[in-house]
Amino acid sequence: MKLSFHGAAKNVTGSCHLLEAGGLRILIDCGMFQGARHADEENAGDFGFKASEIDYLLLTHAHLDHCGRIPLLVKRGFTGEIITTAATRDLAKLIMMDSAHIQEEDAARASRRRRRGGHGDIQSLYNQINVLAALDYFGRNARYDEDIALNDAVTVRFINAGHILGSASVVVEAVEKGTTRRIVFSGDLGSPGHAILSNATPPPECDYLVMETTYGDRMHKDLDASVIEFVEAISKTISRGGNVVIPTFAMERTQEILFHLNKAIESSELSRSLAIFLDSPMAVSATEIFRRHADGFSDEVRDEMLAGKAPFNPQGLRFTRQTADSMAINRIKGGAVIMAGSGMCTGGRVRHHLKHNIWRPDCSVVFVGFAAQGTLARKIVDGAKHIRISGEDIQVKADIYTINGFSAHADQRELLYWASKAGKPKTIFLVHGDYDKGMSCMQNELEKKGLTVQCPTLHSAVDLK
Known part of the structure; x- marks a missing residue:
């Protein structure tokens, strides 16, 4: 053996x-x-x-x-x-x-x-x-x-x-x-x-x-404390006129974040007018797959799904599959939560959104998952003052949050x-x-x-x- x-x-x-x-x-x-x-x-x-x-x-x-x-x-x-x-x-x-x-x-x-x-x-x-x-x-x-x-x-x-x-x-x-x-x-x-x-x-x-x-x-932060920090980060950023960029992994993390956004909006912790973009074709498809496998979830989520509710579909959520729709998001200067892949910022549409938002002091970038050594996400988490995207040097002026209680x-x-x-x-x-x-x-x-x-x-x- x-x-x-x-x-x-x-x-x-x-x-x-x-x-x-x-x-x-x-x-x-x-x-x-x-x-x-x-x-x-x-x-x-x-x-x-x-x-x-x-x-x-x-x-x-x-x-x-x-x-x-x-x-x-x-x-x-x-x-x-x-x-x-x-x-x-x-x-x-x-x-x-x-x-x-x-x-x-x-x-x-x-x-x-x-x-x-x-x-x-x-x-x-x-x-x-x-x-x-x-x-x-x-x-x-x-x-x-x-x-x-x-x-x-x-x-x-x-x-x-x-x-x-x-x-x-x-x-x-x-x-x-x-x-x-x-x-x-x-x-x-x-x-x-x-x-x-x-x-x-x-x-x-x-x-x-x-x-x-x-x-x-x-050790991870307590989940309840992480949810509070997450909601506060969004609330503060939106109140000062910025956008929130969340690099997401298409599976589980995306759906968990959508779940907590839904709860925060239902409880009026976040505004019902909040614009939420899920700008990841793969994450959109993954969310559809999640809906087909109710037996894999916790009792609370499974019961909601079987009752016909949509725990991963907060009010104000907009799915973007087409590249043109993704690019159009960057015309929004404030008031948006932008979830895009990849979670480690190694590729995908999130790099496009970082390029348009990370240099702005009124914006925030919220990391909710692991960032491996050598990835762009890890460089930002470790405090880089400048990053390179598509050959362009960009200053990091946005607030950076690392909330590992969602891990x-x-x-x-x-x-x-x-x-x-x-x-x-x-x-x-x-x-x-x-x-x-x-x-x-x-x-x-x-x-x-x-x-x-x-x-x-x-x-x-x-x-x-």
């Missing part, structure tokens, strides 16, 4: 782990590297294994850093079965198609520049045809807490991770030489007590645990609690975190409890003896 790590190893992105057990080669996630200077090279590089030799891919959730290289996996020879939840299947299609579209546009733009210099075209990592081909390999839908037999020796179970709609931790039980071993992969774990999703299910006791450490070095990731205390339910694994492998921050802090905390902890490096492998 062997476990190897081909992404999110001493790094936050690119989640991809390979378990060889019970005569099978099982991949857990196949994500894209993001943010780092060499991310394009890493994404185009070797997987660290032969795609054609993988029997199963178990997808924990639909974020790009967990599903983004699946089309490339198929392009390079994967013909196995992809198993995930129904909601993740729907959302992953959306995410991968959007990724392919962006890559195709970027490649076309770069090719035009190269042709002017007499050079050949640039090819995208994959295209939308490759995504459609990959979707053919999505097989059985996993239901939470139900066993799925992969063969006579290996059974897998998806349990709720509470991170985004459809997210799961994966429990693998494998028999070799008459001995059963249980390996749990956390995927990304959500913070409990959030408004729209039910809490993560604790893991069973296991022999080996692979766990994320995104926020292993800090879709568990904090240190919540990670430690979740891990404690796994008993005393032979080894806990830490992944998906900045090594110098979340990962190393989590390692110290777990080792204080007498647990054996490893932080694997990229493409390293261990025998699970």
Whole structure:
């Protein structure tokens, strides 16, 4: 039995782990590297294994850093079965198609520049045809807490991770030489007590645990306090005549923010005349998908949805899909809340809105999610006085808010609690975190409890003896 790590190893992105057990080669996630200077090279590089030799891919959730290289996996020879939840299947299609579209546009733009210099075209990592081909390999839908037999020796179970709609931790039980071993992969774990999703299910006791450490070095603000800060930030900005720009992740974070905006307007904390723009075609589509999966939500949200209410549709909300409509938003000098992707400001329409608002002292930028090292969002959060967008140097004069109480990731205390339910694994492998921050802090905390902890490096492998 062997476990190897081909992404999110001493790094936050690119989640991809390979378990060889019970005569099978099982991949857990196949994500894209993001943010780092060499991310394009890493994404185009070797997987660290032969795609054609993988029997199963178990997808924990639909974020790009967990599903983004699946089309490339198929392009390079994967013909196995992809198993995930129904909601993740729907959302992953959306995410991968959007990724392919962006890559195709970027490649076309770069090719035009190269042709002017007499050079050949640039090819995208994959295209939308490759995504459609990959979707053919999505097989059985996993239901939470139900066993799925992969063969006579290996059974897998998806349990709720509470991170985004459809997210799961994966429990693998494998028999070799008459001995059963249980390996749990956390995927990304959500913070409990959030408004729209039910809490993560604790893991069973296991022999080996692979766990994320995104926020292993800090505690989140209380959610209620975060909502108050969020509403006050909007109210202050609107009252002084500015706009609020919120870089959003298309899934879960967008819907949670819409939920709280709806509540604040219903309670008259914010004006019913507030103009709210959801300027992200992907987030608009994701919100439509959310409405089809009421069973994935907290009791309150599920009951509202089943009663025909619209918890993600505050008064004044306007969806913008077309580029012309997006550009028109920037003619609004004040009184608007502008939600646009991407959450880390690595691309998408939010950069366009930052360019028009971040230099204005009467405006605000509100970050409500994680910003990886090397991303534009992280530079702004860390206090940059100037940023570059589309080759233009822009001063940062807007108020900058970082409200991490909305985080879709568990904090240190919540990670430690979740891990404690796994008993005393032979080894806990830490992944998906900045090594110098979340990962190393989590390692110290777990080792204080007498647990054996490893932080694997990229493409390293261990025998699970």
